[in-house]
Amino acid sequence: MGQALSPGVRVRVREDYPPGHIRTPVYIRGKEGMVTRALGTFPNPEVLALGRDGLPKKALYEIRFKQKELWPDYAGSEADSLDIDIYEHWLAKI
Amino acid sequence: MPEHANAEHHGHGHAEQAPHAPPQPDEKIHSYYQVLGLALKALLIEKGILTADEIRRTIEFRDSITPATGAKIVARAWTDPAFKARLIANGTEAIEEFGLDMGATHLVVVENTPLVHNMIVCTLCSCYPRNVLGLPPSWYKSREYRSRAVREPRAVLAEFGTHIPGETEVRVHDSTADMRYLVLPMRPAGTERMSEDELASLISRDCMIGVSLPQRP
Numbered sequence: 549m550g551q552a553l554s555p556g557v558r559v560r561v562r563e564d565y566p567p568g569h570i571r572t573p574v575y576i577r578g579k580e581g582m583v584t585r586a587l588g589t590f591p592n593p594e595v596l597a598l599g600r601d602g603l604p605k606k607a608l609y610e611i612r613f614k615q616k617e618l619w620p621d622y623a624g625s626e627a628d629s630l631d632i633d634i635y636e637h638w639l640a641k642i
Numbered sequence: 643m644p645e646h647a648n649a650e651h652h653g654h655g656h657a658e659q660a661p662h663a664p665p666q667p668d669e670k671i672h673s674y675y676q677v678l679g680l681a682l683k684a685l686l687i688e689k690g691i692l693t694a695d696e697i698r699r700t701i702e703f704r705d706s707i708t709p710a711t712g713a714k715i716v717a718r719a720w721t722d723p724a725f726k727a728r729l730i731a732n733g734t735e736a737i738e739e740f741g742l743d744m745g746a747t748h749l750v751v752v753e754n755t756p757l758v759h760n761m762i763v764c765t766l767c768s769c770y771p772r773n774v775l776g777l778p779p780s781w782y783k784s785r786e787y788r789s790r791a792v793r794e795p796r797a798v799l800a801e802f803g804t805h806i807p808g809e810t811e812v813r814v815h816d817s818t819a820d821m822r823y824l825v826l827p828m829r830p831a832g833t834e835r836m837s838e839d840e841l842a843s844l845i846s847r848d849c850m851i852g853v854s855l856p857q858r859p
Contacts, residue, residue, distance in 0.1 A: 571766065571818045571819060572818070573765050573766060573816065573818065575765075575792065576816075587748075587819070587821060588748075590819065590820055593819070608819050608820075608821075610821075612813075615795075615812075615814075618792075619793060622794075623794060623796065623797070624794070624795065624796045624812060625796075625808050625809070625810075625811065625812065627809075627811040628795070628796075628811055628812045628813070628814075629811060629812075629813045629814070630792060630813070630814045630815075630816060631813060631814070631815045631816070632815070632816040632818055633816075633817065633818050633819040633821055634818070635819070
């Protein structure tokens with residue numbers, strides 16, 4: 549991705565199902581949310597899991613989703629939300 | 643054995659075994675992963691990578707961290723606004739004031755307000771702020787909690803006896819990376835005269851996971 553994502557930017561999580569150690573839970577793939585904060589850069593855990601160094605580091609973002617958009621039959625309030633930490637290579641600006 | 647000695651030891655509920663018999667070995671059945679863990683530990687020691695004492699010391703250190711550690715942090719945040727600001731701005735740095743170290747992870751403190759109630763889960767495994775709360779409870783690691791906390795958080799909260807008003811946003815944090823989340827609960831009304839130590843006694847582990855609320859004594 550290269551360019552940093554600022555809080556407030558709308559993003560879609562990549563809908564992809566590669567094998568291996570993936571930190572992007574399946575329930576969030578393909579969903580749309582909003583960047584709430586940049587959390588820094590970290591060695592890529594998908595590469596670390598293979599015993600390699602995980603470099604170059606990947607930017608990590610906290611992304612907020614509306615529960616009603618994640619689960620169409622969500623029984624709680626309209627405002628209820630879910631925050632989750634997602635690496636940059638799983639995110640695309642929309 | 644003299645008759646009287648035997649009579650003295652009766653009434654313990656295990657008369658079938660001779661008194662002072664050597665202890666019987668534990669009848670433990672190890673799971674696949676327990677056996678794997680034991681084999682790995684034995685190999686690490688044999689190869690000189692770790693010593694048994696280092697492993698023991700690490701376990702002892704882990705066991706020394708309890709939710710009381712987190713409760714002290716929350717009580718300080720309730721009584722010291724400058725500390726609270728530092729804690730929310732950078733949890734990792736702020737808890738160094740308590741001599742605590744997050745190691746390779748980072749502490750993110752999320753504050754409950756009348757508008758937002760926070761709740762923590764790790765759907766992938768069992769990420770938990772172990773360096774401030776100790777080891778997670780077994781329910782936190784259960785498949786049921788991990789799947790339901792993100793799907794129907796209000797139903798899960800209700801099962802813990804926690805009812806969040808409909809107008810308050812329930813915000814679930816799924817810790818999928820190196821951030822470890824700690825909930826800063828709201829200070830209950832009517833506790834204005836309580837000392838920091840007294841306040842700490844109101845703050846349970848579950849309040850800091852966000853499935854419960856501190857109660858006024």
